[in-house]
Amino acid sequence: MTFTQILPLTDISGVSPADACSSPLARTAIAPESADALARSLKALSDPARLRIISIVSAHADQEACVCDLTDQLTLSQPTISHHLKVLVDAGFLTRAKRGTWSYYSLVPGSLGSVAGVLAAV
């Protein structure tokens, strides 16, 4: 078997060989597209006002809050709060339900936990 080659210990199938300074791999890294998607989700969450909005919503027994709950507790203008709500809806963390004059925002079940899970696995 003169063609048999002993691979360096740092080689893992499908992973390109590393530089001299590099150490062995235990697994492959996250795919660029996955990193993009996760970054988009995290970006939607990485604002103090938006985190407080999510927290206020999920603090309600029915996981639903109206905008007045938010304007009461956040020291931000109404348009700014409305902007943050839009960001969270677009990112898939909240849903909007209009009933009469009021808008109610609900937490999308599992959306936060999903991001937390993916993050912990990065």
Next chain:
Amino acid sequence: MTFTQILPLTDISGVSPADACSSPLARTAIAPESADALARSLKALSDPARLRIISIVSAHADQEACVCDLTDQLTLSQPTISHHLKVLVDAGFLTRAKRGTWSYYSLVPGSLGSVAGVLAAV
């Protein structure tokens, strides 16, 4: 007992009364300072390049990677990668160790999981 008052069901001790449109609370929301701190951590993570850096580092068997591992895999200039590394070190997700000519970056154990845990509890 003419002084006894029946509190509305929406009242929870220490929580200010809600508007007419509001629903009952199950707990209190996150404190503003905690939201600030969590937002800072998440902001450090909410970039595709930085997520990939963390992933590449933790993909190594010893949870350590040199900068050349990163410049190989990320299509970004060396100063840009250096910038992202600084952000992650400042945020407490990575530590730097210089050995000879090379800089090695390691994952701070538990830092990612901690953020994920706090996030899931928001």
Next chain:
DNA sequence: ACAATACATCGACCAATGTCAATCTAAGGA
């Protein structure tokens, strides 16, 4: 001592983001 290499820092630039005042829209109440 000198050249080369690895990486950090600096300065500049453009894009993205958070904020608010002003305005618009729709739903209720008089």
Next chain:
DNA sequence: TCCTTAGATTGACATTGGTCGATGTATTGT
């Protein structure tokens, strides 16, 4: 019908953030 209220949208503005070229700083090899 008209006024009021709740909340979304628009436009402008200042700030932050990602990127790179140029430069600085150690460290290694000759």
